[in-house]
Amino acid sequence: MTVETILFYIFGSLAVVSALGMVLNIRNAVASAMSLVVTMVSLGAIYLLLEAYLVAAIQIMVYGGAIVVLFLFVVMLLNLSTDEFPPGRQRLIKLAFVIAGVTILAQVLIALGRDPLLAAQPQTVPEGFGGYRQLGIALYTDYVLLVEMASLLLLAAIVGALILAKRKID
Amino acid sequence: MLPMDHVIALSAILFTIGVLGVATRRNLIVMLMSIELMLNAANLAFVGFNRIWSQLEGVPAIDGQIFVLMVIAVAAAEVAVGLGILLSMFRNRDSVNVEEVNLLKW
Amino acid sequence: MPIEAIVKVLFIFAVMVMGLAPIITWIERKQSAVMQDRIGANRADLGGITLLGLLHPAADVIKLMTKEDVVPDGANRVMHLLSPLIAAVPAIIAFAVIPFGGVYQFGDTTLNLVAADIDWGLLYIFAIGSIAAYGTVIAGWSSNNNWSMLGGLRASAQMISYEVTMGLTVVGVFMVFQTLRLSDMALAQDTSFRIFGFLELYLGLNWGWIDWLRLPAWGIFYQPLGFLMFLAAIMAENKRPPFDIPEGESEIIAGYHLEYSGMRFGLFFMSEFIEIIIIAALTATIFLGGWAVPLLSTDAIIGGISSVMGVGFATGLCVLIHFATFMLKVIFMIWVQMLLRWSLPRFRYDQVMNLCWKILLPLSIANIFATGLVLLWVKG
Numbered sequence: 001m002t003v004e005t006i007l008f009y010i011f012g013s014l015a016v017v018s019a020l021g022m023v024l025n026i027r028n029a030v031a032s033a034m035s036l037v038v039t040m041v042s043l044g045a046i047y048l049l050l051e052a053y054l055v056a057a058i059q060i061m062v063y064g065g066a067i068v069v070l071f072l073f074v075v076m077l078l079n080l081s082t083d084e085f086p087p088g089r090q091r092l093i094k095l096a097f098v099i100a101g102v103t104i105l106a107q108v109l110i111a112l113g114r115d116p117l118l119a120a121q122p123q124t125v126p127e128g129f130g131g132y133r134q135l136g137i138a139l140y141t142d143y144v145l146l147v148e149m150a151s152l153l154l155l156a157a158i159v160g161a162l163i164l165a166k167r168k169i170d
Numbered sequence: 171m172l173p174m175d176h177v178i179a180l181s182a183i184l185f186t187i188g189v190l191g192v193a194t195r196r197n198l199i200v201m202l203m204s205i206e207l208m209l210n211a212a213n214l215a216f217v218g219f220n221r222i223w224s225q226l227e228g229v230p231a232i233d234g235q236i237f238v239l240m241v242i243a244v245a246a247a248e249v250a251v252g253l254g255i256l257l258s259m260f261r262n263r264d265s266v267n268v269e270e271v272n273l274l275k276w
Numbered sequence: 277m278p279i280e281a282i283v284k285v286l287f288i289f290a291v292m293v294m295g296l297a298p299i300i301t302w303i304e305r306k307q308s309a310v311m312q313d314r315i316g317a318n319r320a321d322l323g324g325i326t327l328l329g330l331l332h333p334a335a336d337v338i339k340l341m342t343k344e345d346v347v348p349d350g351a352n353r354v355m356h357l358l359s360p361l362i363a364a365v366p367a368i369i370a371f372a373v374i375p376f377g378g379v380y381q382f383g384d385t386t387l388n389l390v391a392a393d394i395d396w397g398l399l400y401i402f403a404i405g406s407i408a409a410y411g412t413v414i415a416g417w418s419s420n421n422n423w424s425m426l427g428g429l430r431a432s433a434q435m436i437s438y439e440v441t442m443g444l445t446v447v448g449v450f451m452v453f454q455t456l457r458l459s460d461m462a463l464a465q466d467t468s469f470r471i472f473g474f475l476e477l478y479l480g481l482n483w484g485w486i487d488w489l490r491l492p493a494w495g496i497f498y499q500p501l502g503f504l505m506f507l508a509a510i511m512a513e514n515k516r517p518p519f520d521i522p523e524g525e526s527e528i529i530a531g532y533h534l535e536y537s538g539m540r541f542g543l544f545f546m547s548e549f550i551e552i553i554i555i556a557a558l559t560a561t562i563f564l565g566g567w568a569v570p571l572l573s574t575d576a577i578i579g580g581i582s583s584v585m586g587v588g589f590a591t592g593l594c595v596l597i598h599f600a601t602f603m604l605k606v607i608f609m610i611w612v613q614m615l616l617r618w619s620l621p622r623f624r625y626d627q628v629m630n631l632c633w634k635i636l637l638p639l640s641i642a643n644i645f646a647t648g649l650v651l652l653w654v655k656g
Binding site for chain 1: 199
């Protein structure tokens, strides 16, 4: 029971609780978004425990600091709420979904517990693993095409979001 | 050393919560946020597996984390466009309940 | 060792957060008074002794703690309570990576004056800064007030825009110093470079006086444009005037912290001043040489003093000298920020956004490009 394991359990349970809080929240969209932020930041902390430092920093910066802020913008500008009034018959379908989902999750967890590959100890990490130098060199030598494609994708998303959100196309 | 099967189990739990969020909620904002949660669960699985198999015959392998960076970029693009769609939907019928988008139903 | 980390954390909390931040309120009052040719606040006294107004921070704290804590009627109580915390905590934990001094050897123990010497320190500060945006957004929304909501929305748009620019402006510094670890950046600025060295390197002119004209190898001499842009971007991130649209005191009353009173407003207030210290410490570390004394490297200091006294005593004195140099630079940058605050009028909102996206962003990319060209030329 090292400190890392205890921290992992703390952040893991925090992530699960805030994810449930985000999905089950009925009235308040901003509270949903803030629960999502808590999930993102605790996942970032778990990435730190898994020694993926650049990914953790980018997760907190991009997910926790930009994507959820975008959600908050839209919620606040449109004054949305997460009210729902499901008619009576829908409740049975939703309950069936939940039971099916939980059953599949239980089977996955049992299979994970029995997997011999995962039960082995993880290897010691090489020097500089997860640091920005290795990832930066890999991104610009082996995976440079991925970087270029990601930039094109983001350009398409910017143009698409602009056009979708304009009031009228003149 | 973290218990790696618990890391993957956490990823599975978060993914299931995301899937159930998309399947049961009818509000578009919550559905988009649940999709983000599913993408995050997949990212956690990637990073977890990359931590287990972090070198390939002595050469460090960081492919999982590269994939996570790409998934974060794709998620950002998808959120931008998804919220644009939400704005259009809200302007047209003043509600974000996806059950009301049913004009093409027979 | 955890004891060492706990001592460093307590020191940061006691000296910087609890000690320096109230002093800055005094600095703000007195400096604005001097700049505006008036006396400023000097009435708070303790039995008739007014120390030039130095008791006003204590009076402020007592006033804020004893005020009635008002929560508006339709407000979301949980968010109203949480948002000062979300604004204050990132400002305090950003101190963890600031190097107050270098690495010193006392026999067989090393003393590293950084609370958390992480390899990606600058990225940590940007990540923490992006979380700080939530404090203002949630504060504006949770107050159930039009003006607060306007202030909160403006604040969030401004903060996330300037995060991007803030990151891009220090890429030039990153390229020059080749490290994101703030203690290594401060260590790399501990030397000096010859101003006219290019005459010898590229033209082969071998004049003796070239070796004597030296400048300290500070970031500001390598990246002057980067320094100006970084200062503008990070002051805008802090919502400090002239970028204080979110709390525009004459336009939207008090913006996002309108409905806060008592110690909750005190937390917002304190978090802004703690961020002033963070800005000063960051700028001092990245651009002004951190703890390094200009033109006197660590070895010169320790060597010089240990010729008179012992090596251990020399190292201890060097620790104090470096810490004092760092604090002097921090206070200088605080003074510069106060100067900027009290001389420039507030920008309009579209001017703020224009500055970020149309001026600072292309300029920072051009800066990266030019830095890359110069580095390629210099290093072969």
